[in-house]
Amino acid sequence: MIELRNVTFRYNARIKDSAPAIQSLNMVFHEGEIAAVLGKNGSGKSTLSRIISGILKPQFGEALVDGYSTSIPKEMWEARSRVGIVFQNPDDQIISNNVLDEIVFGPENLGIPRNEIESRIQEISQILQIESIMDYPIHELTFGQKQLVAIAGVLAMRPRYMIFDEPTTSLGPEQTQALLQIIQKFAREYHLGVIYITHNMDEVPFCDTVFVMENGSVIRQGAPSQIFADAMAMRQYGLDIPAVTEIYQRIKTSLTETSVMPLNEEQFAEIFANSAHITQPEATPSAAGSTSDNSDNTQKNTEAASLIIETKDAHFTYKAGTPFAQIGLAGITIRVPQGSFIACVGPTRSGKSTLLDSLNGVLKPGRNMVFYQGKDIHTPGYDLSALRKDVGVVFQSPDAQIIKDVVGKDIAFGLRQLKLSLAESRQRVQESLESVGLNYEEFRNRYTYTLSGGQKRRVTIAGALALRPKILALDEPTAGLDPQGRAGFLQMLKQLGNDRGLTIIYMTANLEDIIALADTIYLLENGKVVMSGSPKEILEHTDTIARMNIGLPAVTRISAAIKRRIPSFAENALNLHELETALLQYAGPNGRGKGLNSL
Ligand SMILES: Nc1ncnc2c1ncn2[C@@H]1O[C@H](COP(=O)(O)OP(=O)(O)OP(=O)(O)O)[C@@H](O)[C@H]1O
Numbered sequence: 162m163i164e165l166r167n168v169t170f171r172y173n174a175r176i177k178d179s180a181p182a183i184q185s186l187n188m189v190f191h192e193g194e195i196a197a198v199l200g201k202n203g204s205g206k207s208t209l210s211r212i213i214s215g216i217l218k219p220q221f222g223e224a225l226v227d228g229y230s231t232s233i234p235k236e237m238w239e240a241r242s243r244v245g246i247v248f249q250n251p252d253d254q255i256i257s258n259n260v261l262d263e264i265v266f267g268p269e270n271l272g273i274p275r276n277e278i279e280s281r282i283q284e285i286s287q288i289l290q291i292e293s294i295m296d297y298p299i300h301e302l303t304f305g306q307k308q309l310v311a312i313a314g315v316l317a318m319r320p321r322y323m324i325f326d327e328p329t330t331s332l333g334p335e336q337t338q339a340l341l342q343i344i345q346k347f348a349r350e351y352h353l354g355v356i357y358i359t360h361n362m363d364e365v366p367f368c369d370t371v372f373v374m375e376n377g378s379v380i381r382q383g384a385p386s387q388i389f390a391d392a393m394a395m396r397q398y399g400l401d402i403p404a405v406t407e408i409y410q411r412i413k414t415s416l417t418e419t420s421v422m423p424l425n426e427e428q429f430a431e432i433f434a435n436s437a438h439i440t441q442p443e444a445t446p447s448a449a450g451s452t453s454d455n456s457d458n459t460q461k462n463t464e465a466a467s468l469i470i471e472t473k474d475a476h477f478t479y480k481a482g483t484p485f486a487q488i489g490l491a492g493i494t495i496r497v498p499q500g501s502f503i504a505c506v507g508p509t510r511s512g513k514s515t516l517l518d519s520l521n522g523v524l525k526p527g528r529n530m531v532f533y534q535g536k537d538i539h540t541p542g543y544d545l546s547a548l549r550k551d552v553g554v555v556f557q558s559p560d561a562q563i564i565k566d567v568v569g570k571d572i573a574f575g576l577r578q579l580k581l582s583l584a585e586s587r588q589r590v591q592e593s594l595e596s597v598g599l600n601y602e603e604f605r606n607r608y609t610y611t612l613s614g615g616q617k618r619r620v621t622i623a624g625a626l627a628l629r630p631k632i633l634a635l636d637e638p639t640a641g642l643d644p645q646g647r648a649g650f651l652q653m654l655k656q657l658g659n660d661r662g663l664t665i666i667y668m669t670a671n672l673e674d675i676i677a678l679a680d681t682i683y684l685l686e687n688g689k690v691v692m693s694g695s696p697k698e699i700l701e702h703t704d705t706i707a708r709m710n711i712g713l714p715a716v717t718r719i720s721a722a723i724k725r726r727i728p729s730f731a732e733n734a735l736n737l738h739e740l741e742t743a744l745l746q747y748a749g750p751n752g753r754g755k756g757l758n759s760l
Pocket residue numbers: 172173182200201202203204205206207208209249610611612613614615616641643
């Protein structure tokens with residue numbers, strides 16, 4: 162058992178009245194149990210993980226692991242050796258140069274016999290699907306692969322308790338499933354006690370119990386179904402409820418079978434199929450589907466509007482001509498109309514980041530491949546620095562982007578090249594900080610290393626916005642943001658597009674964020690475009706998407722689960738509202754419902 166007794170922790174203990182990151186916290190975690198820890202950015206989750214693992218010591222109260230205190234020198238080692246931690250950023254964790262060395266390091270240090278280590282590694286690497294990268298040097302791995310290696314290294318030590326701090330932010334759906342599976346296996350078979358920090362509400366139902374944190378305290382605790390019963394409260398805490406729970410609550414009164422709250426799409430589809438009085442609606446299969454949204458129009462607009470940037474059969478090879486050559490782009494053509502929202506969606510290594518680096522001239526694919534406002538950016542004498550002012554970039558890893566030690570200076574850094582007056586520069590820093598939800602007075606003098614993961618992410622976005630670019634190109638920008646922050650950020654992007662005519666190019670491995678926002682989606686794989694079209698058109702091809710290991714939107718997963726039970730259900734909803742309308746058409750007069758069949 163892990164017990165926190167009245168724990169308070171301040172990072173700035175010497176500054177009187179500084180806000181504690183953890184405040185009078187009482188918590189208990191059990192062996193064999195999976196506990197989710199939720200809370201908005203900066204609520205104290207990562208600090209909690211450092212307290213439990215003994216990296217930080219409480220200034221008041223104590224943390225006990227199986228009765229051993231992390232604060233008493235004689236007991237500290239016992240306490241710490243029982244807790245494994247997987248950090249939010251794998252670069253903070255990995256110390257070896259090579260994958261196998263990294264995974265072997267921990268168990269070897271514990272003196273575990275060689276053959277036992279080997280069998281553990283075999284089990285773990287098989288489930289996590291990392292067998293093929295065992296000989297790789299760490300620096301050649303993607304961020305997601307590093308995350309898996311860090312996880313494997315800690316699992317191999319088989320600690321009694323393990324803390325995961327947002328472990329799936331850079332994993333594809335397959336790897337995420339694999340991770341959840343191994344965590345459950347270890348909890349059941351080896352009685353591992355798990356503390357699972359996440360911003361992804363869809364991952365919560367696999368946990369046994371949930372803690373919700375705010376301002377360093379626990380404000381709610383209970384089983385997932387209890388916690389998700391109060392959607393309003395969850396949103397207030399910066400969180401959300403899973404889409405299945407939401408849609409269930411919306412259409413509940415039209416269902417006959419409403420005994421248990423469904424926590425995943427299969428459960429929901431089961432309840433729906435058993436309960437709805439299924440008659441094929443008389444009108445065309447769905448009113449929602451025929452909201453013909455913007456897809457048709459978009460297509461036309463795309464032709465009409467002038468292109469701001471485009472690539473034509475762009476090729477790029479890293480370390481070309483050496484034995485280490487890696488293909489980044491294998492002939493990509495994308496056309497980006499002025500003011501549009503374009504999404505490039507693909508699994509890791511599909512070429513998203515390479516494409517992004519090509520668009521602002523950091524990488525040089527070659528002549529006649531990248532055109533900005535109709536001009537080839539690689540003609541000799543082309544002004545690349547002007548291009549970089551117009552194309553703002555938000556990189557995948559915030560640490561790669563933050564340059565200065567203080568938040569205000571970091572955001573102002575990019576502005577220096579614009580030679581603005583001090584007042585204007587200050588104004589822009591304020592405006593951009595506030596547009597990402599960070600209070601100017603509170604954050605401008607903060608040291609960047611003291612920011613929480615999500616706060617760092619917000620600062621990098623603010624830095625790009627401050628330059629008021631014409632194009633904003635973003636690489637997985639919502640990783641690490643809490644659900645309300647994510648929703649707010651996406652809303653803001655849309656607003657920027659509408660108000661300022663900003664063109665947005667959004668790279669992601671998951672369709673969720675952009676399905677209701679993008680005008681055109683390009684699906685990328687191995688440096689090529691597999692398919693492109695409006696969101697509706699893309700959703701016609703869920704099989705291809707699933708094969709590519711791209712995350713499907715929650716509404717699509719729900720629709721698919723229903724389709725498996727009710728084949729006539731033909732809705733490709735882009736959002737909950739469309740799904741609700743479509744579902745209600747099936748919940749006919751025998752449901753307690755609204756009898757929408759008559760519509
Ligand atoms: N090294 C540090 N020095 C000073 N303050 C810090 C430090 N690390 C975190 N903080 C502050 O402590 C508070 C809690 O941060 P913490 O990293 O625990 O949040 P979190 O819940 O993990 O957030 P996120 O979801 O963004 O990762 C925040 O206000 C944060 O800015």
